[in-house]
Amino acid sequence: MRSPSKSSIQGLLLRHEVLLLGLLFVEILFFLNNARNFGTPENLSNILRHSAEIGLLALAMMPVVLTGGIDLSVGSTLGLCAVLLGVMTHSWHWATFPAALATIGFGGVAGGINALLITTLRLPPLIVTLGTYSLFRGLAEAITQGSKTYREFEPSFLGLAEQQFAGIPIQGWVLVAGALFFGLLVHSTTFGRSFRAIGYSPEGTRYAGIPVLWRTALPYLLTGFTAGIAALLFTARLRQARADAGSGYELAAITAVVLGGTSIFGGSGTVYGTLTGVAAIALLSNGISRIPAVLQAGIGGELASLLTGALLLIALATPKLLKILQDRKRDQTA
Amino acid sequence: MNRYFRELSVASALLLLLGVLAIWAPHFYQPQPLLSRFTAQSPTLILTIGMTLVMLVRQIDISVGSQFGICAVVAGLLAGKGLPMPLVFLATLTTGTLMGALNGTLVATLGLPSIVVSLATMVTWAEVLRLTQQGRLINLPEGTQWFGLSQVNGQLLILAGAIAFLTFSAWFLKNRAAGRFVYAVGSDAEAARLAGINPKTTTFMVFAVMGALSGLAALINLVQSPQVDPKCGVGLELRAIAAAVVGGVAVSGGRGRLWGTFLGLLLLSTINPALTFLHVEAYWEKAIQGLVILLAVVADGFRSRNQNA
């Protein structure tokens, strides 16, 4: 099975993570030269602040995709959690801390609903989470009557978004904690191993005596909790909670995971790749909006998303195209 | 009877809803608003036909909303430039087909998963729209709306056209070889290949047709208002998928009928006005749509469970 050394070097160069690191490097070089104040420490903090929520969601999405599933409802869960936080602190006058804990709990409940439907009834994750995507966002809209915005949060809570610890913003630390948690879970525990096995073959895993239903449910549950945490970061950063909080985040998270080399069919992928994917997206959106011409036109956000979409397409298509070309070449020489 | 179980249950749910409306909100049945309501759904109906095809070949296309938006803007800009309508139609359909063909190439030729491909194209086209239009509405020339007919005649024409197209599609899918290829490829691509059907070509064609239908839907939408909103396609993909799922099209491919999808769309689009008429606030629409999707898949889950036992 082992390929000769020459092709294994080629293989290494073509490995998804290596390609992605190269892309990251090119991005950094380009923006250092063309974007205003890109390399300053303030900007680095800024990037961390803005990418923490999507980063967390991508980290949580990764094990879901590893089991061969998908969770389209994470953005909606974030929105619903943000609104519930607003309801608890504003309408029910709860203190911030218990309300925050309850918010994370609600995220878990939302993830639990997905997990329950997907595992006990063996329904396709794509359609289940499409349904909850609509349901959770709809509940958020119903609660806020479509327009209500919660703004009166405790200053100490909002302050969290601005604070730093050891020179790094709080969001950065949360992201590091998330990366450590999911990295260890996926790569160093039997849970991660069984996620992979399930992604390759759920039936085969069941025949090995692994509790497949529980292990399939776990990533969805964790995604729910993570969306709850991300809702807190989001609310603190924007200083408000609205029903449309986090819309489109599911796409960004899935993009980061796929860009990071995790197979959408399940089984293979790394958390480190996902982090690189998150970084590539975060740097792109920050860097692009600092290019003077873009800044002037005020199209930073749109251009960054456009490039992300295109990047995803290129990341997916390139290896396949190369393989097709290689096969064709071989057929010709043969 | 088992074969039409899903169509029958959706139809009964629809009848029940209509019955409730007849008793508690009879003004729902006033002809003019009713006509407008159904006409407004005809672009979605066209998209839903395409989505049914896509799901029948065991794929999914979540970029249709964005495709629809692009087509609407292209049509609007060209019409605004004073191009004759037939040319506008041709250009819009071509634009749609090209976008569909891009998805088709990536999915069929390169063998990439359609969920990720269409996710990427969805984001890409949506951002192209935001970049170029920046949310600006496009004003259409006089005489474009309702093809220059009176509102009622225009609406009747659109509605009749959409229903005729649905009937044609259902007939084609059932009685022409190409229609059966779609079922065959979705049911088992390898078996299709052995039967001499090319799964790649079939899949590609389905995506291209989906693109063309996005264009057609955008055109039907265009003639209903004096302006084009570049955001008009947002969320339509979900609505189309929801209608197909509720109407009994299996995500696992090869199973489902257009009439089921049609009933699914009717049910979904009756819920919202029903809410308003029954004095439930309209903010609940999205939540209820999600609930209906979940109910439909849960019902499927229980049914297949009982069949296995």
Add this chain to the structure above:
Amino acid sequence: MNPPLFRLSSVSKSFGPVRALRNVSFDLLPGEVHALLGENGAGKSTLIKVITGAHSPDNGRLEFQGNEIRNLTPTNALRLGIACIYQQPALFPSLTVAENIGLRLEAHSPLGKIDWAGRRERTSALLKRIGAKFSPESEVASLSMPEQQLVEIACAVGAGAKLVVMDEPTASLTRSEQELLFTLIRDLKSSGVGIIYISHRLEEIFALADRVTVLRDGESIATRSVREADGNSTLTEAELIQWMVGREVSSIYPPRTGSFGENVLEIQDLHCAESGIAEVSLQIRAGEIFGLAGLVGSGRTELARVLFGITPATQGTVRLGGSPIVVRSPQEAVHQGIAYVPEDRRRHGVILPMAISHNISLAIHKRIFPWSRLRFGKERSLAQSFIQQLGIKTSGPEAPGGSLSGGNQQKVAIARWLATQPRLLILDEPTQGVDVGAKSEIHKIIRELAAQGVAILMISSDLPEVLGMSDRIGVMKGGRLVHTLDGVNTTADEVMRFALGEGAAA
């Protein structure tokens, strides 16, 4: 002599560095059954794919009815009258029988009209002709495996095929279905159809075939007539086997030990409504190999699945090592010390894309990874030791399971369960689709395990294997254990009699 219906001359085909076919020549006469024999990987399936147009050969010449054909594709193969019946029927599960047959037989102009009434009529006629009893309107997904195979045969008959390839058609058929199939084959033969017949069961080849060609390592080793003109057999099984493996293989099974310990497994009156198991009682002692024979569908695999908790029992008691246990899931079975090497190796036995070492440790996560923490060194050395112990041929423990040959995959599946140090090991068709060399190695492993005191329940459709390996033999029929026989003095006839239900006294 008739001109050949189909002829291949010095055909070669390579996949990258692998040479699947080397200079193979082969011909088929009209009205002939020509058997194709060879171990797995000998090139049989590549050859079939060349004949049906799924693969185009690198070089060589193909002739059909005397005319050279170039660029054979599945579509024009069908048009010429070449049909293939695969092991796994290649049908459309969500469509009706009539539509399945229609899609196969009708010309495919995309805009062509579908004649639904004609489809139904033709299908009814075809089904009637081959003796199938289901309706043309039934959905294929609702048919049993043999019924689906009949649909395939109906397609071939309906296409007016002149050449039919049958790839292990009897693998999933019951005895009476086999008889029906053989009658059909003789019927086709007498109407001048040439049949290429692939099977691992030598007795079928002697019963059906006119000629046999043996393939080994992509080369054709020999083509012989099965019978002389006077009807006497000109071949022996030993000859065929020797051609297939290229060496003498002793079909001697490892010797029985004959010493058993206490009862390890005791089953009393076991029922499972879902899988149709009823009133099964049996005991297996430590060190004993209990062979479970019976026809396909007689409830053998179903019994194993009940014991392993995949479809839990609804009634009855199971005792393991003297104490009663309840097994409701595979996890509980593993916990109790029950191991199950399943029948479908590629779907259930081994996770193909995963490394060998990961496959082997999969069932013992709890035991070797305290606190759920993976220990890679421990895992690798565990795999290493099994690779040595069982003689698994691989480049290393990191190689994916899918890179191994069938026999070595099976050894990995067995290694996974040996690692659990089971008290009861259930083996379901342990040597199905495994080549002859690996087969005898697996037999040795099983016997050694028994000698170490493991109780073994071995399900097998290979009667010589059951007779050669078992200390006692249970015969199942219709979900019940109809008889238990002594393993040493039983003959194949006796087992078959009980399996067919003629000798059952009850």
